[in-house]
Amino acid sequence: MRTLVLEEFGRMALADHPVPDAAIGEVLIRVAYTGICGSDIHGYTGHNGRRALGQVMGHESSGTIEGFGPGDHPRGLALGDAVTFNPVVLPLEDRLEFADREQHSPRKSVIGVDPTRHASFADYIVVPAVNVLRLADGMPVEHGALVEPTAVALHAIRRAGVTGRERVLVVGGGPIGQSVVLALQALGVAQVFVSEISPVRRTLLEEMGTTVIDPSAGDLLVALGRHGGPVDITIDAVGSTRSLADALACTVLGGTICLVGMGEPQVRLDAFAISTAERTLVGSFTYSARDFADAAALVADNPLTADALISRVIGPESADEAFTNLANGDDIPGKVLVAFAPTAEFAR
Structure with a gap:
């Protein structure tokens, strides 16, 4: 599969990696779109120290379910479902204690930040089933890539x-x-x-x-x-x-x-x-699982605004140029999405 690897600060390159296998309790997602976050830009330049060389970044994503772990069939999810995923991952033993405040778990990891995990600037990603959220019926798949930044925003106004x-x-x-x-x-x-x-x-x-x-x-x-x-x-x-x-x-x-x-x-x-x-x-940092689910509903309820917030869609082969331009102050009004499996009706 194609992945975008941070080979050095200021340079990202396409590299081939095997499609990951979903373990028990995990879901294999075929990535459709991944948004470029401001934190990804800072990671690309090395400005914030929160990304590592050799890392595959990406955490604002949507796609479709391609497979489940051995013997798994998580409730409410089916092959082919359009989904997004919550990047904040907790160990099983922390899920009850930190319910509704998952971002406070000292043992959490964040997909796209954790350098040990290949994230979603890639054709495929494996995530825990509990972190996968099915998109509302009729919701454009590309809008699913806006759920994560909207969850950040919703959590912030609730914190305020x-x-x-x-x-x-x-x-x-x-x-x-x-x-x-x-x-x-x-x-x-x-x-x-x-x-x-x-x-x-x-x-x-x-x-x-x-x-x-x-x-x-x-x-x-x-x-x-x-x-x-x-x-x-x-x-x-x-x-x-x-x-x-x-x-x-x-x-x-x-x-x-x-x-x-x-x-x-x-x-x-x-x-x-x-x-x-x-x-x-x-x-305010990230969000709770409840914030994330509420953000998905908010995006689904505002399709015209969501569409207006997406300014550019590019292929993975253009990602390094886009990162460089954004790091140098390219004046893009809204979100830039990297399309790994774009829907036929959506192209900019």
């Missing part, structure tokens, strides 16, 4: 305590920021603002029906003043010293900032902007 009545600012309008907007809109949040420097991303977000601010045009807080002033909650989908400074400045006293972006491993903070203003800063 969004109820639907707040004014919310999203700092960063890339694919995670866009997924946050989708989740906020589904929750019924009426006042959503996004800070985004890229003109093409601003256009996409405006088409989603949100208010978008160009932070390079002037002070972000001043710009927010033209829309009612500071917000109750800010979701930082960038994760840098600058983005956190903007988030703190634009959130009301006593408000909440959720850090979900991972742009910089270390950041500097104005401690007084947290302590004396009694703002709450919370972190």
Whole structure:
């Protein structure tokens, strides 16, 4: 089978590997689409230290079931089903203790991050059956690759305590920021603002029906003043010293900032902007199994928006060029998918 191997930082190459065998309790998935995540870009460049040379990355995926482990037939799954998978894998003995907070298991592994496991920039992948989620009837297979980033977004707004009545600012309008907007809109949040420097991303977000601010045009807080002033909650989908400074400045006293972006491993903070203003800063990483399932339903219920969030589909032979371009700031509005087995009706 074809795999995309990180041969050196800044270079990915196609390599042939045997199709993996599913063990007891596992499912073999024929990968259709895998999205390029911002963390994959940082791994490709070596920026975040969370990927290893020789690794096959990929964790935002969809495909079809090709096989089960010996003697297995997991309930609710059948050969040929269109599926996605939750990349957060727990050992069997942790599943009960960490139910609904699987991301807190100290022994978890994350498909696409764990260097010992070939992940889903490949024709096939094996995952535990408990992590496989059947897509809703009629849901386009390519939309299944949006479930994982939407789960990240949904978990972040839940960590921030969004109820639907707040004014919310999203700092960063890339694919995670866009997924946050989708989740906020589904929750019924009426006042959503996004800070985004890229003109093409601003256009996409405006088409989603949100208010978008160009932070390079002037002070972000001043710009927010033209829309009612500071917000109750800010979701930082960038994760840098600058983005956190903007988030703190634009959130009301006593408000909440959720850090979900991972742009910089270390950041500097104005401690007084947290302590004396009694703002709450919370972190958000991955999601629970419940978040993931809810995200799948959210994507299925919003097919037009999901389709708009996919900007480009490429073949595996073009992946290294795409990674290089994205790492160098290629201005793509939304998600780039690598198609290993594209559906006939979907091509961009």
